[in-house]
Amino acid sequence: MAKQEKLVKSITSMDEDFAKWYTDVCIKAELIDYASVKGCMIIRPYGYAIWENIQRIMDGMFKELGHENVYMPMFIPESLLQKEKDHVEGFAPEVAWVTHGGAEELEERLCVRPTSETLFCDHFKNIVHSYRDLPKLYNQWCSVVRWEKTTRPFLRSREFLWQEGHTLHATAEEARQETEQMLNVYARFAEEALAMPVVKGQKTDKEKFAGAEATYTIEALMHDGKALQSGTSHYFGDGFSRAFEVQYTDKDNKLVHPHQTSWGTTTRLIGAVIMTHGDDNGLVLPPAIAPIQVAIVPIASHKEGVVEKATEVCDTLKKVCRVKLDNSDQTPGWKFAEYEMKGVPLRIELGPRDIENNQCVVVRRDNREKIFVSLDELTTRIPEILAEYHDALYNKALERREAMTYDAKSLEEMKEIADNKPGFIRAMWCGDRECEDKLKEIAGVTSRCIPFEQHEIGDTCVCCGKKATKMLYWGKAY
Amino acid sequence: MAKQEKLVKSITSMDEDFAKWYTDVCIKAELIDYASVKGCMIIRPYGYAIWENIQRIMDGMFKELGHENVYMPMFIPESLLQKEKDHVEGFAPEVAWVTHGGAEELEERLCVRPTSETLFCDHFKNIVHSYRDLPKLYNQWCSVVRWEKTTRPFLRSREFLWQEGHTLHATAEEARQETEQMLNVYARFAEEALAMPVVKGQKTDKEKFAGAEATYTIEALMHDGKALQSGTSHYFGDGFSRAFEVQYTDKDNKLVHPHQTSWGTTTRLIGAVIMTHGDDNGLVLPPAIAPIQVAIVPIASHKEGVVEKATEVCDTLKKVCRVKLDNSDQTPGWKFAEYEMKGVPLRIELGPRDIENNQCVVVRRDNREKIFVSLDELTTRIPEILAEYHDALYNKALERREAMTYDAKSLEEMKEIADNKPGFIRAMWCGDRECEDKLKEIAGVTSRCIPFEQHEIGDTCVCCGKKATKMLYWGKAY
Numbered sequence: 001m002a003k004q005e006k007l008v009k010s011i012t013s014m015d016e017d018f019a020k021w022y023t024d025v026c027i028k029a030e031l032i033d034y035a036s037v038k039g040c041m042i043i044r045p046y047g048y049a050i051w052e053n054i055q056r057i058m059d060g061m062f063k064e065l066g067h068e069n070v071y072m073p074m075f076i077p078e079s080l081l082q083k084e085k086d087h088v089e090g091f092a093p094e095v096a097w098v099t100h101g102g103a104e105e106l107e108e109r110l111c112v113r114p115t116s117e118t119l120f121c122d123h124f125k126n127i128v129h130s131y132r133d134l135p136k137l138y139n140q141w142c143s144v145v146r147w148e149k150t151t152r153p154f155l156r157s158r159e160f161l162w163q164e165g166h167t168l169h170a171t172a173e174e175a176r177q178e179t180e181q182m183l184n185v186y187a188r189f190a191e192e193a194l195a196m197p198v199v200k201g202q203k204t205d206k207e208k209f210a211g212a213e214a215t216y217t218i219e220a221l222m223h224d225g226k227a228l229q230s231g232t233s234h235y236f237g238d239g240f241s242r243a244f245e246v247q248y249t250d251k252d253n254k255l256v257h258p259h260q261t262s263w264g265t266t267t268r269l270i271g272a273v274i275m276t277h278g279d280d281n282g283l284v285l286p287p288a289i290a291p292i293q294v295a296i297v298p299i300a301s302h303k304e305g306v307v308e309k310a311t312e313v314c315d316t317l318k319k320v321c322r323v324k325l326d327n328s329d330q331t332p333g334w335k336f337a338e339y340e341m342k343g344v345p346l347r348i349e350l351g352p353r354d355i356e357n358n359q360c361v362v363v364r365r366d367n368r369e370k371i372f373v374s375l376d377e378l379t380t381r382i383p384e385i386l387a388e389y390h391d392a393l394y395n396k397a398l399e400r401r402e403a404m405t406y407d408a409k410s411l412e413e414m415k416e417i418a419d420n421k422p423g424f425i426r427a428m429w430c431g432d433r434e435c436e437d438k439l440k441e442i443a444g445v446t447s448r449c450i451p452f453e454q455h456e457i458g459d460t461c462v463c464c465g466k467k468a469t470k471m472l473y474w475g476k477a478y
Numbered sequence: 479m480a481k482q483e484k485l486v487k488s489i490t491s492m493d494e495d496f497a498k499w500y501t502d503v504c505i506k507a508e509l510i511d512y513a514s515v516k517g518c519m520i521i522r523p524y525g526y527a528i529w530e531n532i533q534r535i536m537d538g539m540f541k542e543l544g545h546e547n548v549y550m551p552m553f554i555p556e557s558l559l560q561k562e563k564d565h566v567e568g569f570a571p572e573v574a575w576v577t578h579g580g581a582e583e584l585e586e587r588l589c590v591r592p593t594s595e596t597l598f599c600d601h602f603k604n605i606v607h608s609y610r611d612l613p614k615l616y617n618q619w620c621s622v623v624r625w626e627k628t629t630r631p632f633l634r635s636r637e638f639l640w641q642e643g644h645t646l647h648a649t650a651e652e653a654r655q656e657t658e659q660m661l662n663v664y665a666r667f668a669e670e671a672l673a674m675p676v677v678k679g680q681k682t683d684k685e686k687f688a689g690a691e692a693t694y695t696i697e698a699l700m701h702d703g704k705a706l707q708s709g710t711s712h713y714f715g716d717g718f719s720r721a722f723e724v725q726y727t728d729k730d731n732k733l734v735h736p737h738q739t740s741w742g743t744t745t746r747l748i749g750a751v752i753m754t755h756g757d758d759n760g761l762v763l764p765p766a767i768a769p770i771q772v773a774i775v776p777i778a779s780h781k782e783g784v785v786e787k788a789t790e791v792c793d794t795l796k797k798v799c800r801v802k803l804d805n806s807d808q809t810p811g812w813k814f815a816e817y818e819m820k821g822v823p824l825r826i827e828l829g830p831r832d833i834e835n836n837q838c839v840v841v842r843r844d845n846r847e848k849i850f851v852s853l854d855e856l857t858t859r860i861p862e863i864l865a866e867y868h869d870a871l872y873n874k875a876l877e878r879r880e881a882m883t884y885d886a887k888s889l890e891e892m893k894e895i896a897d898n899k900p901g902f903i904r905a906m907w908c909g910d911r912e913c914e915d916k917l918k919e920i921a922g923v924t925s926r927c928i929p930f931e932q933h934e935i936g937d938t939c940v941c942c943g944k945k946a947t948k949m950l951y952w953g954k955a956y
């Protein structure tokens with residue numbers, strides 16, 4: 001038994017090797033398995049149940065704002081991909097090409113969608129004619145393919161699951177509002193469902209989406225001080241509409257081009273959760289997306305009445321949370337380790353003495369704090385404890401991010417921080433691409449975003465010393 | 479206005495051209511749009527909302543029986559596809575091949591999954607070692623690709639959405655039970671969610687799935703007398719396990735091969751619903767999967783109090799069904815035609831006189847029957863009427879199927895029926911593949927299934943006259 005416990009727990013510690021710790025958690029918590037297809041992953045039941053919770057919550061937020069789900073083909077003819085020049089330049093180098101159907105060579109090769117702007121535009125052209133047809137507020141849940149060289153589970157894989165919103169509006173103003181609204185939805189989701197603080201801001205021209213006029217992003221800071229782009233929202237203006245000849249008759253009977261947005265989040269969010277909350281005992285899940293929120297472990301379950309009482313507690317709790325009673329013949333110690341590895345927020349220990357005292361012991365995953373709860377108060381106390389737990393995770397992550405955010409006023413300071421202190425670096429910037437490139441070269445950092453919440457660190461560019469226009473977040477990123 | 483009504487209603491009648499009627503409904507009810515990618519379709523919001531309802535109900539049925547969702551890669555390396563001989567022979571001629579990633583040619587080409595048995599086996603080999611690891615009850619919702627020559631929306635397209643269940647069991651007996659259980663789940667779903675009667679049975683060896691020991695099917699009869707295979711469940715024995723070297727240690731510490739099943743249904747079910755219940759006014763949807771179950775159309779809505787009352791009725795009904803209030807500036811006549819086209823089960827007409835009488839008029843989509851319902855009884859009466867409506871659709875479809883099912887005792891009779899009477903033909907069969915091929919050649923029919931419910935039509939094979947072993951359903955099929 002001791003051996004089994006050790007087996008479950010044997011993951012590399014974060015400090016020893018963060019990358020190894022990460023993949024250990026992915027495998028040992030049974031989130032993924034590697035596939036025979038290089039660079040692709042198998043999402044196992046426990047990992048997929050997390051994704052289903054993410055989908056359910058996010059899909060509800062989208063629908064509440066009037067978005068509808070659709071499904072577009074997974075293939076894009078090469079000629080269609082090429083219609084918007086910047087877009088094809090950005091994506092063509094990393095798409096997978098289908099060249100044969102059965103034994104026959106195709107007349108035109110098809111790429112497996114890396115993103116679906118081109119398909120949506122082609123469809124919009126068919127169905128949008130009058131201002132009465134606008135807005136179109138569409139979303140799609142699907143998988144996309146990008147032929148990456150280096151891959152890691154959830155963070156960067158050749159195929160990944162995502163949602164991509166695509167909307168079309170009568171005016172630029174309306175499209176801009178949508179772009180901003182959806183970024184706010186992502187930020188709210190990150191905070192409320194993932195207990196993950198994010199910085200909201202705009203990408204520089206260098207970092208924006210291929211074909212977009214403006215890209216907005218939410219950036220999170222991982223345990224190791226690297227940044228993770230966790231969701232993006234793009235404003236296209238009428239660039240795609242023009243390229244695809246999408247037009248509508250406005251109220252004054254004039255033919256005009258509509259304005260467009262797209263926005264997306266991916267299974268990468270699961271990677272974000274692992275690296276935001278996880279610890280050396282494994283995964284730590286925020287309650288909103290945890291497949292199991294409470295695991296009940298009976299103690300001395302051979303004793304009379306223990307299993308019966310545990311079943312009763314389980315049935316009671318089913319009304320207020322996702323609960324699992326583990327009646328298996330493993331030892332309590334094995335079960336404790338198992339549910340810690342899987343990041344279950346709370347475990348309930350229930351033994352003969354607890355039953356005698358009409359109580360149970362609730363143990364928090366994050367700090368192993370023990371809370372005694374009366375069996376009569378379960379349906380009110382457990383939701384309260386889960387809410388407190390969510391807040392505790394959020395606050396801890398926020399505190400860490402704040403402790404790992406540094407201001408740099410000179411290039412030397414920037415390099416010094418980048419070399420020695422993992423985290424976000426805030427610094428002023430003149431707006432020139434050249435300085436962005438140089439900071440990458442010298443300090444190894446990329447611009448993460450121009451945050452909406454600006455504050456002045458100085459008035460000159462950290463790189464060239466010319467007049468600064470904006471404060472940026474910089475960092476090393478996944 | 480008259481023009482608008484006509485525009486909405488202008489679909490080909492079933493009798494004139496059934497195939498054209500079908501695609502007209504798909505387009506005019508806004509279920510699909512054609513895509514630039516030949517043979518693929520765009521599923522529009524109304525069509526996708528139907529699929530979401532199908533998914534939600536079916537997924538619940540799967541999970542209740544202990545199945546878990548996973549996600550496998552969409553690509554299968556050629557060498558992996560080739561591991562099971564019959565399987566690759568069946569599928570290789572109709573798969574799409576990815577040969578390039580970005581600008582580079584791949585070392586080994588990948589097919590876009592036509593089905594995922596090979597991927598699941600490869601994964602099972604990694605994760606199954608002991609009898610304690612069994613059973614594995616997995617399901618996946620995804621899209622698959624089969625490079626078909628002739629395509630039709632929902633019925634046969636190069637890419638389609640589906641669910642594929644894949645389970646692994648310790649014994650043949652358990653796997654057989656699972657195969658049968660899931661066929662029963664499909665039949666129950668067809669009847670309870672789609673109001674569609676089906677014949678349950680086994681496929682002949684000629685018609686079974688590539689690589690299966692036995693394939694079971696539910697077969698439905700469409701309005702035009704053609705059969706539609708609507709869901710299949712396969713028993714693989716240990717064939718795949720052997721080919722992929724999946725083994726486990728049983729309770730006696732012996733290494734043995736587990737037994738396997740798979741089962742699937744697709745967006746084809748939407749086609750089945752269209753052709754089972756639809757009429758010359760458009761789609762007719764069973765309530766369980768209808769995105770809108772009740773459409774409220776205010777009459778003389780400029781009169782005082784009408785919109786307010788309609789809103790009140792809508793809010794009341796939201797508690798018991800999916801309801802939409804149409805306050806747009808179209809005429810009631812336009813709206814009637816629109817919701818008929820979209821197959822909304824019930825519409826509620828509410829005008830000043832109805833309000834005076836504290837009632838509303840409920841109109842059924844199928845027969846336009848008008849039912850007066852007191853505004854005080856809405857939350858009990860509407861669910862009742864929806865339930866009656868479901869039963870009416872089911873019974874009508876069942877009666878039609880029975881009226882279109884014929885018994886044939888000789889080859890001449892078979893040909894005579896096949897040429898003149900669209901529908902199912904029941905006839906005895908000796909079990910020889912030769913007779914099956916001959917019936918296809920002479921009468922143009924294929925074997926649909928060997929029904930579980932056998933009844934003797936004679937004792938000799940309808941084709942060769944030798945001793946018959948089974949009664950079969952035959953027919954022309956989609």
